[in-house]
Amino acid sequence: MIPYGRQTISEDDVEAVVTVLKSDFLTQGPVVPQFEQEIANYCDAKYAVAVNSATSALHIACLALGVQQGDFVWTTPNTFVASANCARYCGATVDFVDIDPDTFNLCPFELEKKLKEAEVKGCLPKVVIPVHFSGLSCDMEKIHALSQKYHFRIIEDASHAIGGRYKETIIGCGKYSDITVFSFHPVKIITTAEGGMAVTNDSYLARQLQLFRSHGITRESEELINESHGPWYYEQQQLGYNYRMTEMQAALGVTQLKHLDDWVAKRHELAQRYDQLLADFPVILPIHSQEHYSGLHLYVIQLDEKKTNLDRKYVFNELRNLGIGVNVHYIPVHIQPDYQKLGFQLGDFPKSEYYYQHCISLPLFATLTYDQQDQVVNTLAQILLGQHS
Secondary structure (H helix, E strand, O other): OEEOOOOOOOHHHHHHHHHHHOOOOOEOOOHHHHHHHHHHHHHOOOEEEEEOOHHHHHHHHHHHOOOOOOOEEEEOOOOOOHHHHHHHHOOOEEEEOOEOOOOOOEOHHHHHHHHHHHHHHOOOOOEEEOEOHHHOOOOHHHHHHHHHHHOOEEEEEOOOOOOOEEOOEEOOOOOOOOEEEEEOOOOOOOOOOOOEEEEEOOHHHHHHHHHHHEOOEEOOHHHOOOOOOOOOOOEEOOOOOEOOOEHHHHHHHHHHHOOHHHHHHHHHHHHHHHHHHOOOOOEEOOOOOOOOEOOOOOEEEEEOOOOOOOOHHHHHHHHHHOOEEOEOOOOOHHHOHHHHOOOOOOOOOHHHHHHHHHEEEEOOOOOOOHHHHHHHHHHHHHHHOOOOO
């Protein structure tokens, strides 16, 4: 089976992890701060806070921005559920903004329309979470301009997008947002097995992220509320969580980061080859922006219903049966049963729903060979065209 995504692990990665295992620190040692600093440097940002998953990063990002019961947080339906759940963890009310059918990202025009309506109703969002789907940045300049007008904060969910660029800026630099979140899950561009990172340029937000990550506890003398009892003293100053990243994970991240640019470039090479090989197939190919540089976590096609009568489920099952580990990204969050309990229903966000009914994610990862890619295309040809390609 050729998977839709997979990690790339080298001997250097293994050696880095083993070195930590033989060291004095398996957690809360020097390697996590090293990884944080290297990510901050890469993104041209001031602060980076490592955690055990991107979900945790999204959660503490909401907490750091003061999201609480009575607040509204908006995101896109075309994402993994964590992009919305993070606000619910804080007691906030979640709503969605439909996608641009070309980029599959949160549509700034739909956002502006919804903001105008919310302003009249008195229910403007405290935070908007645009998701850089498949690694392609949302139109952050327009979203940021709307944030200035309607006074909401921005968390960029860049779980797919490390190594990508928006116009002249690297994703994570913070020019258009308060906090950016990355994922290091094994199918992402670089991995720490599980893990995530929240990046910001705001010193207050960075300190809040650090506190929420580790039980709300501080040992810093200048931050203490009460007089210290001695060198062992610490204070829990707010309710926090155990979201820390281990030293082993960080060591893996440090070595993985060295390959990031090369791996993203390889993904672009493979995506361009897919574009050429699939040009005559009855599918809609993903858009590759000339203005932005995608992290290319995913390569998503859509079945073109004007050119084929084949059902997506049939094509998906046939590909899986023939050894091609395709996937679907994503089931719109608002049609999940738990969200339907909140009042959302089918038909609320039609562009996301239409996209979902037609999309298939083809295998894409840095070590995918041309032979494997040819196998993917040949198998798809058998199913869609009834012939070998």
